[in-house]
Amino acid sequence: MYKPISFFIGFRYLWNSHLPKFKKFITILSILGISISTSSLIIILSIINGSENNFKKNILTFIPHLIITNQNKYINKNKFPKDILQSQEIEKFSTFISKEVIVKNKNNVAMAEIIDFDPNNYDNVKKYSTNDVLDKLKSGENNIIIGKELAKKIHVNIGDKITLIVLSDKKNYFSGKIFNECVFKIINTFSTQNEVDYYQILMNKEDVLKFLNYSKNYVTGWRFWLKNPLDFNINELKKISTQLVVLDWKLQKGEFFKAIKIEKYMMLFLFFLILFISILNIFITLTVYIIEKKNAIAILKTQGLLNWKIMLIFIIIGSSTAIIGSFFGTAISIALIIQNDLLKFFIKIFFHEINITIIIKPFQIILINLISILLTIITIVYPTLKAIRLQPVKLLSNE
Known part of the structure; x- marks a missing residue:
């Protein structure tokens, strides 16, 4: 058997x-x-x-996973919501200044976004593959670093000068000035193999404050990078304050x-x-x-x-x-x-x-x-x- x-x-x-x-x-x-x-x-x-x-790795590295600001996107940095730091998902955060601008070079025009560069937050831009960025982006020199693809789009090279145009805030309408414009020199380009190469411009923080007519303690908001951005529940943070606006990366890349x-x-x-x-x-x-x-x-x-x-x-x-x-x-x-x-x-x-x-x-x-x-x-x-x-x-x- x-x-x-x-x-x-x-x-x-x-x-x-x-x-x-x-x-x-x-x-x-x-x-x-x-x-x-x-x-x-x-x-x-x-x-x-x-x-x-x-x-x-390639997309969420170069855009903040979370942004906290107000309706005007113009807020005093002393109003930082400290309660958010209780979340275990926060990896790092920093203040930031950002604004959409028009880039003009002779007959070439394009839309772009300026991002402030703060020497104290070098980690936020170290992956942009730029050389000597700390030495070149000095305050008061009107120097900028732009994405390589943006440079190709408007036909400029390192050393060229371009004009940046930004709409003024309502507080300047009484002076009759509808927009601000200023000439900046391209001192370098960055290449991340990412879509930010097509629209981002890095500028010294002090130059951004002056160009946008921001007060010294005012910023666009705070940007956060999360440990696990794909599974993070934003609804938990929206309860922090009714006066603050909480935005996550899904507004930009959610459909993809x-x-x-x-x-x-x-x-x-x-x-x-x-x-x-x-x-x-x-x-x-x-x-x-x-x-x-x-x-x-x-x-x-x-x-x-x-x-x-x-x-x-x-x-x-x-x-x-x-x-x-x-x-x-x-x-x-x-x-x-x-x-x-x-x-x-x-x-x-x-x-x-x-x-x-x-x-x-x-x-x-x-x-x-x-x-x-x-x-x-x-x-x-x-x-x-x-x-x-x-x-x-x-x-x-x-x-």
Whole structure:
């Protein structure tokens, strides 16, 4: 006698030399379907993980995750809401002055945004890849550093002078001056490989205050960088004060991030459909087994085989298919990700000139495999319950 008998019978029904070719084909098809769906899910999730990481690294690094200001975007820095520092999500913060301006160079005009540079907050601009920025952006010299793409757009080079125009505040309307304009010298450019290269201009803080006619203690607001900006709940901070305005990065980049998430869910849905079809295939195969082998099941019951052992036979058949499929799917996906040149080749067949970053998260791989195996086991519960409800007396009475 083979022990444990449930495993012996289960593996024998799963695959043996006497199994009909059609059943072998169905078994292979089920394993193949689970392998494809599992490997596809792992690869897609890894690519999306890379996209989210690039989004966080390349975009959210150069824009504040959170801004606190007032309706006029002109506030005394002594009114800083200290209660916000109780949040564990705050990584760093600083005051800032920012304003949209018109950039004019001969016949070239463009919109841009000036950002103040404070030597005390050098960390905020160290990733802009500028050389000697502390020495060159001196107060009172009207020097600026602009994005490389903005420089190309308005056809200027280092050493050229451009005119910046900004609308005056209402307090200056009585003087008849509707806008302020001033000539600044470009002393350097920065390149971040990010969209800020197209519109940002760095200027010394004292020069910004003078250009915008700001009082000494007044700023646009406070900018914050968070530890986990993708999952931060802004509603908690909106309760700080009704007089303050709390803005987060989603106002600027929310639609792009939503598009990534929608794409993620759509791809997961499509490949879960493949997984569902494969599991349905296993369900149909087991149902056919039970119909064909009902007399054998009745004989086993008359020999004293317990119901739970009969259930275990069919669970072994179904779960073995899922485990084998998940194993091959995981192995294929990891092999393709490690040899990412091959994966990039396949991707570039459909998408030309695309750079992808792939990040594997072991937790996701384990979760995908567990879900596929558990779904298979849940699916085969019904046919196994039907098998143990067979009445040996009725089935064997005509034998």
